[in-house]
Amino acid sequence: FVVVMHLSPTHESVLASILAKATSMSVTTARDAQVLRSNCIYVIPPGFVLTLTEERTRRLSALPATFPRWTIDLFFESLGQIGPAAIGVILSGSGSDGAQGLNEIRARGGTTFAQEPSSAEAPQMPKNALPFADYCLAPPALGDALMLTIGAKRKPDATP
Numbered sequence: 001f002v003v004v005m006h007l008s009p010t011h012e013s014v015l016a017s018i019l020a021k022a023t024s025m026s027v028t029t030a031r032d033a034q035v036l037r038s039n040c041i042y043v044i045p046p047g048f049v050l051t052l053t054e055e056r057t058r059r060l061s062a063l064p065a066t067f068p069r070w071t072i073d074l075f076f077e078s079l080g081q082i083g084p085a086a087i088g089v090i091l092s093g094s095g096s097d098g099a100q101g102l103n104e105i106r107a108r109g110g111t112t113f114a115q116e117p118s119s120a121e122a123p124q125m126p127k128n129a130l131p132f133a134d135y136c137l138a139p140p141a142l143g144d145a146l147m148l149t150i151g152a153k154r155k156p157d158a159t160p
Contacts, residue, residue, distance in 0.1 A: 001025075001040070001041045001042065002030070002036075002041075002042045002043075002044065002050065002075065002079075003015065003019070003041060003042070003043045003044065004044045004050065004071050004072045004075050005043075005044070005046075006071065006072075006093065006095070006097065007046035007047075008046060008047075009046050009047025009063065010046075010047075011046050012046070013029075013043065013045060013046050015043050016028060016029050016041075016043040019041055019043065023041065025039050025040055025041050026039070026040045026041070027040075027041040027043065028040070028041070028042060028043070029042075029043050029044075029045050030042040030043060030044050030045065030048075030050055030058065030060055031060060032058070032059060032060040032061075033058070033059070033060075034058060034060075036058065044060070044071065044075075045060075047062060047063055048060050048061060048062055048063060048071075049061050049063055049071045049074050049075065050071075050074075050075050051074055051075060051077075051078035052075075052078040052079055052081065052082070053078075070097050071097065072090070072097045072098035072101055073097055073098055073099070073100050073101035074101070075101065076088050076098060076100075076101020076102055076104055076105055077100070077101045077104045079101070079105060079110070080101070080104035080105040080107070080108045080110060081108070082108075082110075083108050083109050083110065084108070084109035084110060084111075085110070086105045086108065086109075086110030086111075087105070087110060087111045087112070087113070087146070087149060087150070088101065088102045088105040088106075088110065088111075088112045088113070089112075089113040089114075089115075089142070089146065090102060090112075090113070090114045090115065090125055090126050090129040090133070091115045091120065091125070091126065091139075092115055092120035092121045092122045092123070092125065092126065093120075093122050093124065093125035093126075094122045094124045094125060095124060095125060095128075096124070096125065096128040097125065098125060098128075098129055099125075099128040099129045099131075099132060100132075102114070102129050102132040102133065103131075103132040105132075106132050106133075106134065111134055111135075111149050112129075112132055112133045112134045112135070113133060113134065113135045113136075113137065113142055113145065113146060114126040114129040114130055114132075114133035114135070114136050115136075115137070115138070115139060115142060116136055116137055116138045116142075117130070117136075119138040119139060
């Protein structure tokens with residue numbers, strides 16, 4: 001699992017520590033050239049973009065200060081290269097980042113999800129992603145559908 005958020009490059013993220021308290025999976029901040037492992041969560045640090053260079057490795061690059069913040073699209077476009085195994089999820093947020101990347105995943109046979117906009121605190125991102133989403137669900141149902149998609153026999157424990 002790779003988590004991409006829009007944060008200012010000067011903002012220190014505590015997302016990895018928050019997620020680590022809510023799951024038994026390993027949660028780490030993404031590093032350059034790190035090998036992706038199953039049942040692990042990787043959080044992209046602020047001010048960086050992550051692209052896959054092969055199915056299980058990645059390249060973490062600093063964004064120039066003037067670069068548009070399309071970090072989700074860039075990640076999803078590279079993720080789409082793995083084809084039907086790719087899964088993209090757009091959750092609450094403002095703007096349209098992620099919509100075109102979701103389209104790339106779907107066009108290459110992957111599975112795409114968008115949060116039901118009416119359930120989102122900031123509905124703009126999921127609303128923009130709807131044309132490219134195979135599924136549009138509120139968070140509890142989205143989580144269940146995602147688990148079924150990855151072939152999980154049961155949901156992972158919510159606590160360590």
